[in-house]
Amino acid sequence: MTMKESVALVTGGSRGIGRAICLELARQGASVAVNYAGNEQAALETVEACRALGVEAEAFQADVADPAACEELVKAVKDRFGHLDILVNNAGITRDGLLMTAKAEDFDKVLDTNLKGAYFCMKAASKVMMRQRYGRIISMSSVVGLRGNAGQTSYSASKAGILGLTKSAAKELATRGVTVNAVAPGFIDTDMTSVLPENAKNAMLTTIPMGKPGAPEDVARAVVFFARPESAYITGQVLCVDGGMAV
Numbered sequence: 001m002t003m004k005e006s007v008a009l010v011t012g013g014s015r016g017i018g019r020a021i022c023l024e025l026a027r028q029g030a031s032v033a034v035n036y037a038g039n040e041q042a043a044l045e046t047v048e049a050c051r052a053l054g055v056e057a058e059a060f061q062a063d064v065a066d067p068a069a070c071e072e073l074v075k076a077v078k079d080r081f082g083h084l085d086i087l088v089n090n091a092g093i094t095r096d097g098l099l100m101t102a103k104a105e106d107f108d109k110v111l112d113t114n115l116k117g118a119y120f121c122m123k124a125a126s127k128v129m130m131r132q133r134y135g136r137i138i139s140m141s142s143v144v145g146l147r148g149n150a151g152q153t154s155y156s157a158s159k160a161g162i163l164g165l166t167k168s169a170a171k172e173l174a175t176r177g178v179t180v181n182a183v184a185p186g187f188i189d190t191d192m193t194s195v196l197p198e199n200a201k202n203a204m205l206t207t208i209p210m211g212k213p214g215a216p217e218d219v220a221r222a223v224v225f226f227a228r229p230e231s232a233y234i235t236g237q238v239l240c241v242d243g244g245m246a247v
Contacts, residue, residue, distance in 0.1 A: 004029030012091030014042035020216035064117030089118035089139035114158035135178035170236030186242025210243030
């Protein structure tokens, strides 16, 4: 198996870090299935950008918080491309708020998408990968899953959960040639962080030894490292892409 023979499914691949991951996989020659929840136009733009790099690409709508939709998503990708070799669990949402005032339904929504969504997709994809005796699963955690952050109890909990999910699945799937790893971004310059007030951004920068935010491409390159066939003996690991923030 080479990257040029690989098929990758990226959840939440329509924009931001997800789009950067899709494009970096395409640059390595992988065919790309771009999953999106609601923004079809953005997903189609990502597809066209991948195709411009000379690979096959297609958009697939699915809400990863729905287990049946995840099963259908994996089946649709396999039917379209013939196999599935790389799963990137990138879909995520935030519902930030202080613990004392946070709504229970917001906590549920964040965990349903960020953690349970990764679990449902991993469960569906692992069936295909175990039969193939080959696979790469990479899930997006976060620096706040490692060290926490005030006002982000639900998001931090979901991203910390990714770590346990990754390590347990890595032990279950290792004998079938399927690796399971996680990437933990820090403060990355995306649409999600651009809406933060300037004082919040400046406060965040003071916690980064490198003194600057990362780019989506920095995260994408880490994902591709785990996705490559050459990473066959690396599993259950967490790679921080955070400019030293979690040190």
